Amino acid sequence: MSKGSVVLAYSGGLDTSCILLWLKEQGYEVIAYLANIGQDEDFDAARKKAEKLGAEKVFIEDLRSEFVQEFIWPALQANAVYEDRYLLGTSIARPCIARRQVQIARREGAQYVSHGATGKGNDQIRFELTCYALYPQVQAPWSMDNHAPPDLYQMTKNPEDSPNEPDVLEIHFAKGVPVKVRHVKEGTCKETPLEIFCYLNEIGGKHGVGRIDIVENRFIGMKSRGIYETPGGTILLHAHLDIETFTMDREVRKIKQSLGIKFSELIYNGFWYSPECEFVRHCIDKSQESVEGCVQLSVFKGQVYILGRESPKSLYNEELVSMDVQGDYDPCDASGFIRINAVRLREHNRLQGYEYFKK
Amino acid sequence: MSKGSVVLAYSGGLDTSCILLWLKEQGYEVIAYLANIGQDEDFDAARKKAEKLGAEKVFIEDLRSEFVQEFIWPALQANAVYEDRYLLGTSIARPCIARRQVQIARREGAQYVSHGATGKGNDQIRFELTCYALYPQVQAPWSMDNHAPPDLYQMTKNPEDSPNEPDVLEIHFAKGVPVKVRHVKEGTCKETPLEIFCYLNEIGGKHGVGRIDIVENRFIGMKSRGIYETPGGTILLHAHLDIETFTMDREVRKIKQSLGIKFSELIYNGFWYSPECEFVRHCIDKSQESVEGCVQLSVFKGQVYILGRESPKSLYNEELVSMDVQGDYDPCDASGFIRINAVRLREHNRLQGYEYFKK
Amino acid sequence: MSKGSVVLAYSGGLDTSCILLWLKEQGYEVIAYLANIGQDEDFDAARKKAEKLGAEKVFIEDLRSEFVQEFIWPALQANAVYEDRYLLGTSIARPCIARRQVQIARREGAQYVSHGATGKGNDQIRFELTCYALYPQVQAPWSMDNHAPPDLYQMTKNPEDSPNEPDVLEIHFAKGVPVKVRHVKEGTCKETPLEIFCYLNEIGGKHGVGRIDIVENRFIGMKSRGIYETPGGTILLHAHLDIETFTMDREVRKIKQSLGIKFSELIYNGFWYSPECEFVRHCIDKSQESVEGCVQLSVFKGQVYILGRESPKSLYNEELVSMDVQGDYDPCDASGFIRINAVRLREHNRLQGYEYFKK
Amino acid sequence: MSKGSVVLAYSGGLDTSCILLWLKEQGYEVIAYLANIGQDEDFDAARKKAEKLGAEKVFIEDLRSEFVQEFIWPALQANAVYEDRYLLGTSIARPCIARRQVQIARREGAQYVSHGATGKGNDQIRFELTCYALYPQVQAPWSMDNHAPPDLYQMTKNPEDSPNEPDVLEIHFAKGVPVKVRHVKEGTCKETPLEIFCYLNEIGGKHGVGRIDIVENRFIGMKSRGIYETPGGTILLHAHLDIETFTMDREVRKIKQSLGIKFSELIYNGFWYSPECEFVRHCIDKSQESVEGCVQLSVFKGQVYILGRESPKSLYNEELVSMDVQGDYDPCDASGFIRINAVRLREHNRLQGYEYFKK
Structure with a gap:
C-alpha cells in the first residue's frame, strides 16, 4: 500500500x-x-x-x-551581491x-x-x-548529497583566450530592468527578458566576464570556497549601477543600498519567500520607478567598461554643474554650507581637542 | 602694512x-x-x-x-568605495x-x-x-576655481594596449594592511607602505586596471561626471576583500561592512577629521586584528583575478566543510535549524496567506 | 511701485x-x-x-x-522619535x-x-x-527671530497634581493608524482622526503624560535644550508600538525600525518633502498593512500602561507557544538550531581563543 | 561506573x-x-x-x-532595549x-x-x-522545562500604591557608567556598582518604575508575551540617554545607536559570547569615552523625570546657541546651508515634479 x-x-x-x-x-x-x-x-x-x-x-x-523576470530582474534592481x-x-x-x-x-x-x-x-x-x-503542511522525506559537478567554468571563456576586439552594447532600462539590448556594430536587438539575458550570457561568456573564485560565509556558519561565473549578470550589474546612479536621488540611493544588502543576505540564506524579503522587494521595486535610460558599454577581456549613459529621467544637470560659470550661483552659499557643517567639528576641537598632531 | x-x-x-x-x-x-x-x-x-x-x-x-600609511591604508581596511x-x-x-x-x-x-x-x-x-x-580659528580668505586638467587617464594604459601576459603577485597582509608584495615570477619584493603602493600602481597601470567613468552624487546635492583611475588601489581592494572574508567572522563582517559604507561617505564629503569618522576608523581598525595572510592574484587586461589565499588566522576549515563525510556531523541538526527558521514563515503563511500562486 | x-x-x-x-x-x-x-x-x-x-x-x-491625517499619522506609523x-x-x-x-x-x-x-x-x-x-522658484525675502514663548507646559498637568484614578482606553487601529478610541468606563467614542487626536491630547494632558526636558542635536550642529509636551502622541506611540509588535513579522519590524529612525531624522531636519522621505514614507506605509487590532491601556500619573491587545491579524499563536506541551514539537529541532548557530562560535574559539577567563 | x-x-x-x-x-x-x-x-x-x-x-x-559590572553596565552604555x-x-x-x-x-x-x-x-x-x-567540547545532556514562576511583579510596587512624594536623585557617570548616586534630600550616597544598582532597584521599586507587559519576538520565530520589571535599569536608561546626548557628538550617536540596536538583538538571542558581540561591545565602549557628568532626576509614580544635567565634557554651548545675539554669527551661513541642501530637492521637483498638490 x-x-x-x-x-x-x-x-x-x-x-x-x-x-x-x-x-x-x-x-x-x-x-x-x-x-x-x-x-x-x-x-x-x-x-x-x-x-x-x-x-x-x-x-x-x-x-x-x-x-529571468520574477527572480533575476528583482535581484538586478537591488544590485544584489552577497559579501x-x-x-x-x-x-x-x-x-x-x-x-x-x-x-x-x-x-x-x-x-x-x-x-x-x-x-x-x-x-x-x-x-x-x-x-x-x-506549503506549510509539506514534508521532505529524504534528501541526499547531490555531489556537485566539478566547479569548472562552463559558460565563460578564459579571458586570456577571449577575442581581441571588444563588443559594444547599448542596454535600455525601464523601471530598473533591461527592456532592450542592442549590439552597436552588428545591430542585433533583443527585447524579451529571456532573450536579453541569454544574449548577455553569450556575449559575456565570449569575453570571459564574471568569473570569481571566492571564500564565502554559509548560512550555517562555516566558510566555504565557491567558484562562480555570471557573465550576463555581471554585464547587467555594471549597467544597472550606472543608470541607477544617473537617475536616482542620492539619499534614496543610500537607503536603497542598505535594503539591497539585506536583500542579498536574504536570498543567499534561502528567505526569498519570507515576509521581510517580500517587503524589501516591494521597497526596492518602488525605488526603481525612475531608473530609466540607456547605457553604452564595452565588453572586453573579462571586463565591462561603461562608455556613457543617457536618460529622460536624468538628475544630472549639466547647466547646474557649471552654474557658477553663468553667474547665477552664489559662492556665499557654499561657504555658508561649509561653515555650518563645521560648527560641530569646531566645537569638538574646542572642547575635547583633536590629537592629530601629537601622534 | x-x-x-x-x-x-x-x-x-x-x-x-x-x-x-x-x-x-x-x-x-x-x-x-x-x-x-x-x-x-x-x-x-x-x-x-x-x-x-x-x-x-x-x-x-x-x-x-x-x-599611504595614515590615509590610504585605513580606507583599504574599510574597503572604502563611494556609491x-x-x-x-x-x-x-x-x-x-x-x-x-x-x-x-x-x-x-x-x-x-x-x-x-x-x-x-x-x-x-x-x-x-x-x-x-x-584649526577652528583659521580663515580662508580666497579660493578660486582651479580648472581641472582634462580628465584623461595618466597612470593606466588602455587595457586593449596592455600586455598579453598576466603578472602574478602575492600580497601579504597583517592587521588588514599590506606588508609585502612579491612578484611570483620575477621575485621582486616590496615591503614598505610607500614602495608597495607605488609598485602596485605601476603593475596596475601597466595592465590598465582601475579605470572608471561614472556619474556620482556630490555632497552639495548635484550629480557630476567623474573619470578616475586607481590602479594600485583596485588591486589592493580585491586582495583585501578576499583575505578579509577568509579571516573575519561573518557577522563581524556585516557590521563592519556598514561601517565601511559610512566611512566612504564621510571621506567623500570631507569629514575625515570629524568625531564620527575618528570613531568609525577606530572600529574598523579593531575589526582588522585577524585580517592576516597572503593572497595570490593575477593582473591582466584591466582585471584582477584572485588565484588563492592562505592564512594562519583562517576561519575556513576544510575538515568542517566536509564533516558529514566523516560521520561526526548530525544531519538532524541541519533539519532542526531549518525547521526552526521556518516557524515564522509557516505562521505567516497560515495567518496571512502567501499570494504567490495567484499572480 | x-x-x-x-x-x-x-x-x-x-x-x-x-x-x-x-x-x-x-x-x-x-x-x-x-x-x-x-x-x-x-x-x-x-x-x-x-x-x-x-x-x-x-x-x-x-x-x-x-x-493629523497626513503628517501625524505617518509619523505614528513610523514610531518616529528623534534621538x-x-x-x-x-x-x-x-x-x-x-x-x-x-x-x-x-x-x-x-x-x-x-x-x-x-x-x-x-x-x-x-x-x-x-x-x-x-516651489523651486520662490524666494524668502526676510525672516526674523520669532522669540519663542517661554517653554512652559501648556497642555499637560503636572503629574503630581493629576487625578488619582487612571483612565482606561481602548484604541483601535487599522493599517497602523487609530480609527477609534473608546473610554472603557465612560463609553465615550471618537472616530475621526481629528477627534481621536484631540481627545487623546485631553486625556493625556489631564494625567500629565508626555513631558520631556531634553538636550537635542540640531541640524546645524549645535546642541540645544528643549522642553516638550506631547500627551496624545505619547499615548498613541505606546499603543502603536504594542499593536505593531503583535501583528508584524519580526524581521520586517527590524527593517522597518531602521527606516523609522531615518524618517525621524528627516522630519527633524526639515526634509519631509524630499525624495528620500517620500520613499521612506511609502515603505513604512507598506509595512503597516497588517497592523490592525485593539490595544487596551491605562493612563495614570504621567504614564501609559498597556493592559492587553487583540487582533484578527495577530501573529501571536498561543497554541504554538505551548506546543511542546501538546507533543507535536520536536525538541531535536531546537537543539539542531542551537548547534548550527554554535558552529561559528566554536570555530572562533578553536582558532582564536576566547580570552574571557583571562581577564 | x-x-x-x-x-x-x-x-x-x-x-x-x-x-x-x-x-x-x-x-x-x-x-x-x-x-x-x-x-x-x-x-x-x-x-x-x-x-x-x-x-x-x-x-x-x-x-x-x-x-552588574561586566554585563549590566555594557548594556547600559548601549542603551540596550529589545524591540x-x-x-x-x-x-x-x-x-x-x-x-x-x-x-x-x-x-x-x-x-x-x-x-x-x-x-x-x-x-x-x-x-x-x-x-x-x-567550551566547544562540552555537551549538555539534559534540559527540562523549568516551569516559570507566575510572572508577577516582585520588585516593583503598583504605581497606584506608590508614595505621593517623588525621590530626587543625582546620578554621576564616567565613561558611560554610573559611578555615584546621591539622594538629594536624604544625602544617601552609593559608589560601588553593586550598591548603586541595588539602591536604584530599591528606589525604582518603591515608585513602581519599569513595569511592562509586552508581546515580543523570540529568536525561534514565534511571538510570546512577557511581563517584566526593571526598576533600576529603567532609571539608569533615562539618565544615561540624557548624559549621552549631552556629551556625545550627534553623528557618533547615530552610528552608536545602530550598534546599540544590534547589541540588543545579540543579547536577546543569546550571542553575548560571539565575535560580533565582542566587536560591538568594544565599539560601544569606545563611544563612551566622553560620556561623563551628572544627571538630576525625579522618580515618581512609575515615571522618571529628568530635571537637569551638567558635565565637564558637555558639547552644549550656551554661548553658541545664542550666538546671533552677540553678532558674531553670520545669518548668511544658515541661508547658504539651506540653499545648498535645497539644490537636490529643487532638481527633484524640476525633473520629476512633486505631486503633493494633486492628491
Whole structure:
C-alpha cells in the first residue's frame, strides 16, 4: 500500500535516480519533476529514465522566462551581491525551482517533496525554507548529497583566450530592468527578458566576464570556497549601477543600498519567500520607478567598461554643474554650507581637542 | 602694512599663481606650500616660481609615506568605495594635504589659509572642513576655481594596449594592511607602505586596471561626471576583500561592512577629521586584528583575478566543510535549524496567506 | 511701485507684525496667512490686526484635519522619535504649514514667502526647505527671530497634581493608524482622526503624560535644550508600538525600525518633502498593512500602561507557544538550531581563543 | 561506573531537583551550581537539598558584582532595549551564569553541563550558545522545562500604591557608567556598582518604575508575551540617554545607536559570547569615552523625570546657541546651508515634479 506521493526534484543524474528508486522501495509513489532554468540538459532522455525507474508521472517545466523576470530582474534592481562579490546565481534559482515543485505537489495532492541537495550546504536550506513557506503542511522525506559537478567554468571563456576586439552594447532600462539590448556594430536587438539575458550570457561568456573564485560565509556558519561565473549578470550589474546612479536621488540611493544588502543576505540564506524579503522587494521595486535610460558599454577581456549613459529621467544637470560659470550661483552659499557643517567639528576641537598632531 | 600671513596651497600652475599675486596685492604675506603626494611635478621649478612671485617662504613637503600609511591604508581596511564604484583617491588626499597646511599655519603663526579648489565642487568642502576641524580659528580668505586638467587617464594604459601576459603577485597582509608584495615570477619584493603602493600602481597601470567613468552624487546635492583611475588601489581592494572574508567572522563582517559604507561617505564629503569618522576608523581598525595572510592574484587586461589565499588566522576549515563525510556531523541538526527558521514563515503563511500562486 | 507679493506666515504676535510692516515699507504687497493647527489663538483678532497693519489679503486656514491625517499619522506609523526621546511635534507641523503657504503663493501669484522663524534654529530650515522643494522658484525675502514663548507646559498637568484614578482606553487601529478610541468606563467614542487626536491630547494632558526636558542635536550642529509636551502622541506611540509588535513579522519590524529612525531624522531636519522621505514614507506605509487590532491601556500619573491587545491579524499563536506541551514539537529541532548557530562560535574559539577567563 | 561529571545549574526548585536525581540514575556524577545574581533565595537550604539529593559537590557563587559590572553596565552604555521596550534583564543574566558554570566544568574536569531552561524558549538558547562558545567540547545532556514562576511583579510596587512624594536623585557617570548616586534630600550616597544598582532597584521599586507587559519576538520565530520589571535599569536608561546626548557628538550617536540596536538583538538571542558581540561591545565602549557628568532626576509614580544635567565634557554651548545675539554669527551661513541642501530637492521637483498638490 502506498505511503503517499512524493514530488521529487529530479535531475536525471545518478543521485536523484538513486533517491527515486529508494522512495519507490519505501512505498511512495514518485512524481518526477525537472525544472528547465536554462541549463544544458537532454530533457527527453531524463524523462525516459525517470519513467523507466518507476516514476508515476514526469513533469518537465520550462521556468526560464519566469526565472529571468520574477527572480533575476528583482535581484538586478537591488544590485544584489552577497559579501561584495557573489552575484547569487544559484541562490536565486532555488526558490524558483521549489515554487513550481510545491505547485505540482499541491495540484497532484502529494504530501511530500524530495530533493537532492546536500545536508551540509546552502541549497538544502533554500529548497526546504521555500517549501515550508509555500506549503506549510509539506514534508521532505529524504534528501541526499547531490555531489556537485566539478566547479569548472562552463559558460565563460578564459579571458586570456577571449577575442581581441571588444563588443559594444547599448542596454535600455525601464523601471530598473533591461527592456532592450542592442549590439552597436552588428545591430542585433533583443527585447524579451529571456532573450536579453541569454544574449548577455553569450556575449559575456565570449569575453570571459564574471568569473570569481571566492571564500564565502554559509548560512550555517562555516566558510566555504565557491567558484562562480555570471557573465550576463555581471554585464547587467555594471549597467544597472550606472543608470541607477544617473537617475536616482542620492539619499534614496543610500537607503536603497542598505535594503539591497539585506536583500542579498536574504536570498543567499534561502528567505526569498519570507515576509521581510517580500517587503524589501516591494521597497526596492518602488525605488526603481525612475531608473530609466540607456547605457553604452564595452565588453572586453573579462571586463565591462561603461562608455556613457543617457536618460529622460536624468538628475544630472549639466547647466547646474557649471552654474557658477553663468553667474547665477552664489559662492556665499557654499561657504555658508561649509561653515555650518563645521560648527560641530569646531566645537569638538574646542572642547575635547583633536590629537592629530601629537601622534 | 601686512594684513597677516596666508599659507597658500600652491600647485605651481596658473590658478594658484594668480591667487598668490592677488593675495600679495591685498596686503597679505604669502607662504607657499606644495604637497608631494606622489604626483608628477617639477618641485624645484615650482619653488622658484613661487619665490619669484613674491612668496615669503616656500615649503615643499613630502607627504607620500604618511599619505599611504595614515590615509590610504585605513580606507583599504574599510574597503572604502563611494556609491559602489569610486575608490576615493582624490577625496583621501585632501585631508592629508590640508593637515600639513594647518600645521605650517600654526607653526608660522599664520591666521589664514588659502587654496585653489573650486567653489562648486567637493574639494573646497574637503579642504575647508579639514582646516576648520584642525584649526577652528583659521580663515580662508580666497579660493578660486582651479580648472581641472582634462580628465584623461595618466597612470593606466588602455587595457586593449596592455600586455598579453598576466603578472602574478602575492600580497601579504597583517592587521588588514599590506606588508609585502612579491612578484611570483620575477621575485621582486616590496615591503614598505610607500614602495608597495607605488609598485602596485605601476603593475596596475601597466595592465590598465582601475579605470572608471561614472556619474556620482556630490555632497552639495548635484550629480557630476567623474573619470578616475586607481590602479594600485583596485588591486589592493580585491586582495583585501578576499583575505578579509577568509579571516573575519561573518557577522563581524556585516557590521563592519556598514561601517565601511559610512566611512566612504564621510571621506567623500570631507569629514575625515570629524568625531564620527575618528570613531568609525577606530572600529574598523579593531575589526582588522585577524585580517592576516597572503593572497595570490593575477593582473591582466584591466582585471584582477584572485588565484588563492592562505592564512594562519583562517576561519575556513576544510575538515568542517566536509564533516558529514566523516560521520561526526548530525544531519538532524541541519533539519532542526531549518525547521526552526521556518516557524515564522509557516505562521505567516497560515495567518496571512502567501499570494504567490495567484499572480 | 510694488516689488511683488509676499505670503507671510503671520502669527498675530509682535514679531510677525513687525515683519509685515517692514515688508510694506520695502514696497511689497503682503498676503497674511494664519494656519490653524490646533493652537489656542483668537483668529478673528489676528485677522483684524493683519488688515489694520496693511495686509492686502488675509487667509486663515484650518489645517487641523490634514495635519493629523497626513503628517501625524505617518509619523505614528513610523514610531518616529528623534534621538530616542523627542516625539517631533513642532517638526511635523512645519511642512504642513509651509505647504499651504506655498499653495497660496502659487494661487495668488506671489513670488515671495516670509516667516518669523529664527536664523539659528531648526524651524527656519524646515520652513525654507519645504518652500524650496514645493516651489523651486520662490524666494524668502526676510525672516526674523520669532522669540519663542517661554517653554512652559501648556497642555499637560503636572503629574503630581493629576487625578488619582487612571483612565482606561481602548484604541483601535487599522493599517497602523487609530480609527477609534473608546473610554472603557465612560463609553465615550471618537472616530475621526481629528477627534481621536484631540481627545487623546485631553486625556493625556489631564494625567500629565508626555513631558520631556531634553538636550537635542540640531541640524546645524549645535546642541540645544528643549522642553516638550506631547500627551496624545505619547499615548498613541505606546499603543502603536504594542499593536505593531503583535501583528508584524519580526524581521520586517527590524527593517522597518531602521527606516523609522531615518524618517525621524528627516522630519527633524526639515526634509519631509524630499525624495528620500517620500520613499521612506511609502515603505513604512507598506509595512503597516497588517497592523490592525485593539490595544487596551491605562493612563495614570504621567504614564501609559498597556493592559492587553487583540487582533484578527495577530501573529501571536498561543497554541504554538505551548506546543511542546501538546507533543507535536520536536525538541531535536531546537537543539539542531542551537548547534548550527554554535558552529561559528566554536570555530572562533578553536582558532582564536576566547580570552574571557583571562581577564 | 560513572559516565562522567555534569555541572548542573541548580535552582533549589522542583525541576532542577528532578534533573539532579535523573542524572544520578543515569550514572552521572552531579556537581550542583547555584548562581547568586541578586535573587531572593535561601542558598543554605538549597545547598543542603542538593547534597541530600546526592550532589558530589555544591558550588554557590556570588556573581552579583560581576553581573552588574561586566554585563549590566555594557548594556547600559548601549542603551540596550529589545524591540523598543524590553530592557533585557533575564537575557543579560544568562551568559553571566553560564560563564561561571563553564569555568567550574573546566576546573572540575566535567564534560557535561545541564540546566533547567525550557526547550521552547530563549533561555535554552542563551544558555547553550554561551556554553558552546566558551567550551566547544562540552555537551549538555539534559534540559527540562523549568516551569516559570507566575510572572508577577516582585520588585516593583503598583504605581497606584506608590508614595505621593517623588525621590530626587543625582546620578554621576564616567565613561558611560554610573559611578555615584546621591539622594538629594536624604544625602544617601552609593559608589560601588553593586550598591548603586541595588539602591536604584530599591528606589525604582518603591515608585513602581519599569513595569511592562509586552508581546515580543523570540529568536525561534514565534511571538510570546512577557511581563517584566526593571526598576533600576529603567532609571539608569533615562539618565544615561540624557548624559549621552549631552556629551556625545550627534553623528557618533547615530552610528552608536545602530550598534546599540544590534547589541540588543545579540543579547536577546543569546550571542553575548560571539565575535560580533565582542566587536560591538568594544565599539560601544569606545563611544563612551566622553560620556561623563551628572544627571538630576525625579522618580515618581512609575515615571522618571529628568530635571537637569551638567558635565565637564558637555558639547552644549550656551554661548553658541545664542550666538546671533552677540553678532558674531553670520545669518548668511544658515541661508547658504539651506540653499545648498535645497539644490537636490529643487532638481527633484524640476525633473520629476512633486505631486503633493494633486492628491
